[in-house]
Amino acid sequence: MGSIPNYDDLPMHWVGDWAGRRAALTPNRIALYDSFTKKTYSFHEMNDRACRVGAYLTDVLGLRKGDVLALICRNRVEPIDIYLACGKLGIILAPLSQRLKKPELDDLLARLKPAALFHENQYADIIERLAVPATVRSVINIDGDQNLFETVILKTAAREVNIPLAMRDVCLYVHTGGTTAVPKICIVSHRQMIWNSVDLHATGVVGAFKNVLITFPFFHVGGWNTFTPLFHAGTTSVLMREFNAGLVLDLIHEGRVENFGAVEAMLQFMIAHPKFSGTDFSRLKAITTAAAPCSKAVMQIFLDKGVPISQTYGMTEAGPSNFAYIARTESMEELLANSASIGTSMFHCDAKIIDQDTREDVKVGDIGVLCMRSPHNFDGYLNDPARTEKTIDHEGWIYTGDLAMRDQDGLIFIKGRADNMFISGGENISPEEIEQSLAKHPAVAGAICAGIPDNKWGQVPVALVIFHAGRSATEDELKKICLDNLADYKVPKQIRQVSELPLTGAGKLNRNAVVSVFS
Numbered sequence: 283m284g285s286i287p288n289y290d291d292l293p294m295h296w297v298g299d300w301a302g303r304r305a306a307l308t309p310n311r312i313a314l315y316d317s318f319t320k321k322t323y324s325f326h327e328m329n330d331r332a333c334r335v336g337a338y339l340t341d342v343l344g345l346r347k348g349d350v351l352a353l354i355c356r357n358r359v360e361p362i363d364i365y366l367a368c369g370k371l372g373i374i375l376a377p378l379s380q381r382l383k384k385p386e387l388d389d390l391l392a393r394l395k396p397a398a399l400f401h402e403n404q405y406a407d408i409i410e411r412l413a414v415p416a417t418v419r420s421v422i423n424i425d426g427d428q429n430l431f432e433t434v435i436l437k438t439a440a441r442e443v444n445i446p447l448a449m450r451d452v453c454l455y456v457h458t459g460g461t462t463a464v465p466k467i468c469i470v471s472h473r474q475m476i477w478n479s480v481d482l483h484a485t486g487v488v489g490a491f492k493n494v495l496i497t498f499p500f501f502h503v504g505g506w507n508t509f510t511p512l513f514h515a516g517t518t519s520v521l522m523r524e525f526n527a528g529l530v531l532d533l534i535h536e537g538r539v540e541n542f543g544a545v546e547a548m549l550q551f552m553i554a555h556p557k558f559s560g561t562d563f564s565r566l567k568a569i570t571t572a573a574a575p576c577s578k579a580v581m582q583i584f585l586d587k588g589v590p591i592s593q594t595y596g597m598t599e600a601g602p603s604n605f606a607y608i609a610r611t612e613s614m615e616e617l618l619a620n621s622a623s624i625g626t627s628m629f630h631c632d633a634k635i636i637d638q639d640t641r642e643d644v645k646v647g648d649i650g651v652l653c654m655r656s657p658h659n660f661d662g663y664l665n666d667p668a669r670t671e672k673t674i675d676h677e678g679w680i681y682t683g684d685l686a687m688r689d690q691d692g693l694i695f696i697k698g699r700a701d702n703m704f705i706s707g708g709e710n711i712s713p714e715e716i717e718q719s720l721a722k723h724p725a726v727a728g729a730i731c732a733g734i735p736d737n738k739w740g741q742v743p744v745a746l747v748i749f750h751a752g753r754s755a756t757e758d759e760l761k762k763i764c765l766d767n768l769a770d771y772k773v774p775k776q777i778r779q780v781s782e783l784p785l786t787g788a789g790k791l792n793r794n795a796v797v798s799v800f801s
Contacts, residue, residue, distance in 0.1 A: 290473055293446035297472050298369035298453065300513050302444055305329035308516045315493070316359055316521045317533060323359065325516070331359075331436060332366035336443035338435045339367055343398055343420050347372030347445065350455065352396035352418075353500075354378045354387075354405050356523045360424050360431050361500050362509065364400060369453065369472075370444040376455040376467075379501040380405050381769040386465065388413045390457055393467060393664065400424055449473035455664060456503045458598045459703060459710025467664035468598045470503065477630065477658035478603055479511040484629040487594065487606050488541070491567060493518040495533060495542035497525055498708075503602045504572065508543060527551040531558060537565040543594075545573045545708035547738050549580050563587040570594055570606075573708035574740045575696065578621045585614045592617070595624035595696065599673055600654040600680035604631050605694060623693040631656040634679070635686050638700055651700050652686035653679045702793060704733030704741045709771050713793065716743055716774060719767045723760060725753035730783050731774060732796035744800045745774040748783055776800060 296303050304313070309326035316323075323331075339345045351373050355361050361377070368375045376394050378387060380402075387408070391399075395417040401409050403426040414421065424431040454470040483489045488511050496512075496519055498504035512519045520539055522529055525548055533539045535557075549569070552558055569584060569591045581591050595605035607625030609616055627633035634643055635650040644650035655678045662670035674680050685697040702713050713731035720729035727750045733741035747760065757777045764773045784795035 290449045293448045295444065295446050297447040297449055297451070297476070298372065299444045300369055300510065301325075301329040301332040301366040302370065302442070304513060304516060311516055312518045313513065313516075314359065314362065314519050314521060315538065317529060317538075318358065318521070318523050321359075328362070328366065330440050331363045332370060333440040333443060334436050334438045335363045336367035336370050337441050338438040339373060339398075340371060340443060342438070345371070345373050345397055347447075347451075348374065349398070350374045350376050350394050350396040352376045352378055352391060352394060352399045353401070354380050354408065355400065355402040355424065355500070356380070357496060357500050357505060357521055358402075358523055359521065360400075362521075363431075363436075365500075365506065365509075367443070372445060372447050372451055374452045374455055376457075377501045377505075378457065379499070379769070380408065381501075381771070383765075383767055383769060384408070384411050384413075385767050386769070390465060390467070391415055391418075394455055398422065447472060449476060450661075452661070454503070454506065456598055457501075458503075459712055459715075466666070466669060468503070469661040469664055470598070471661050474658045474660055475506070475510055477656065478507060478601055479514045481601075481628045481630045481656065481658060482511045482603055483515060485606050486608060487570065487592075487603070487628075488512065488517070489515060491517060491540040493520055493538060493540055495520040495522065495530065495539040497522070497530070497542050497544055497548060498572075499524065502708075503598045504543070504708075507602045525551075527555045528557055531555060531561045534563060534566050535561045537562075540565065540567045541570065543570045543572055546571060546576045546580055546740065547707045549576065549584070550738055553580065553583055563589055568592060572596070573705055575622050575624065578618055581618055581621050585618060590614065590617055593621070593624050595694075597680070597682055599660045600656065600682065601631075601658055603658075604628055604633070604654050604656065607693075620693060623689075623695050626692055626694065627654065628656075630658070633694070635688055635694075646688055646690060649685050649687045649697050652682045652684045652694070652696070654682065655679045702732075704743075706733065706736070706741050706743065706771055707739040709769075711741075711743055711772055713743070716745060716764060716768065716772055719764045720745060720747055720760060720774075720777075722767065723755055723763045725749045725755040726760070728783050730791045730793065730796055732793040734797050734800045736775075739771075743772060743774045744776045744778075744796065746778055746780045746783060746796055746799065748780055754779075 305325045313325040313328045314323040398420045400422045449472050453472045456468045457465045496508045572594050593607040596603040605624040632655040683701045687695045716731040717729045727748045729747045731745040736742040760777045784792040
């Protein structure tokens with residue numbers, strides 16, 4: 283008989299076939315409600331669409347297992363069709379953010395080497411300006427004048443295209459911000475997506491709801507990390523093209539949403555919207571926050587509506603879901619009292635807090651760097667072994683770079699960053715990336731950037747610059763050069779001229795000093 287192989291390496295028919303397996307179990311249950319088109323789709327219909335798209339990808343475009351399909355698109359049904367079809371065929375989906383600018387997208391495409399590039403029509407101008415690599419054999423506008431997706435792709439004869447895949451096979455390439463100017467591309471395996479879904483259900487984060495609104499964009503792992511567990515469990519996903527506070531309130535009022543995930547800025551937009559006071563929240567069962575703990579002031583407003591808010595935490599490399607605050611009582615006061623906590627690690631996730639220098643575990647109450655280990659760790663950064671080695675050790679521990687503290691009750695509190703990266707509205711921002719953009723202006727001799735607290739976005743970027751002798755530039759000119767090269771949210775909110783850049787005693791840029799200048 284021989285020995286049993288490692289099951290992560292064993293090709294199995296169900297791996298990646300989310301659409302086929304769910305359709306076999308609950309074909310007539312509603313899988314998706316599209317709030318833009320007002321259409322609903324059953325799990326049978328979603329599998330039929332995935333089979334048609336899969337047949338087109340392989341029979342017409344010639345894509346095969348291991349090929350990369352890049353995608354620039356908002357949250358709509360077509361990206362889900364593509365995701366489910368790629369899962370059947372072992373094609374690697376690489377969603378790209380439409381918020382990025384040409385230099386950022388050119389860099390990512392050059393490293394991804396996709397065989398095909400799909401995009402929404404409203405981003406056609408962006409696509410035309412890109413340096414599309416020679417590896418791209420097909421560029422597909424899904425909803426242009428010819429409405430290619432509906433008139434051609436979905437008219438392809440449906441056939442079962444599913445092939446056996448191993449859990450170690452790659453599912454997604456997800457770009458994420460980091461602590462250097464070059465974005466990281468995370469290798470996300472089917473094992474990671476499967477185990478993360480299992481962990482979310484085992485921990486009790488998503489399993490109790492019949493319909494859940496997807497608020498996070500599909501260019502983030504958070505979008506797929508919401509959709510996949512819902513599809514896994516046969517729950518209805520409610521889709522919106524992009525976050526719209528008024529539409530969210532409408533969907534809540536209509537009773538179409540029992541739960542949704544959000545960053546605090548989204549909740550603030552909802553509170554400020556004219557529809558907020560008249561919205562019926564009685565059928566909204568819970569809100570899950572991510573990226574950073576939600577403030578007490580914002581939490582209180584929803585708690586007063588009878589809607590509990592639970593905090594979650596994770597990172598693409600280690601989860602993407604790793605921690606959740608699970609209420610130990612039914613008291614709203616408990617949620618408010620522990621609003622700063624991300625709770626405890628999920629059912630299938632180990633966690634420890636270590637000293638940054640010695641790498642030894644710290645004592646309860648002391649601050650150290652949070653590390654996590656689980657079967658839903660990522661598989662490293664694409665073609666970047668040096669950065670991978672800095673993030674994951676030989677025992678499988680992911681070094682998050684987040685400073686954390688564990689209290690006597692076992693609850694974890696995030697206390698800041700051990701490195702330079704900061705988070706604004708749920709987006710990771712690298713200060714080095716902003717500094718390099720500022721340095722492109724001929725008047726700039728040097729620059730330093732950091733994140734400062736902001737009531738709406740959590741943190742926002744600011745910068746100090748020094749000019750070459752006899753040269754100068756206005757703040758608007760400096761912001762313009764950043765805007766030409768970076769996504770809008772990375773452009774510094776304030777830029778000030780200084781005579782010299784602040785340095786530490788070791789001669790390194792002192793970002794803490796930048797924060798104090800603007801505080």
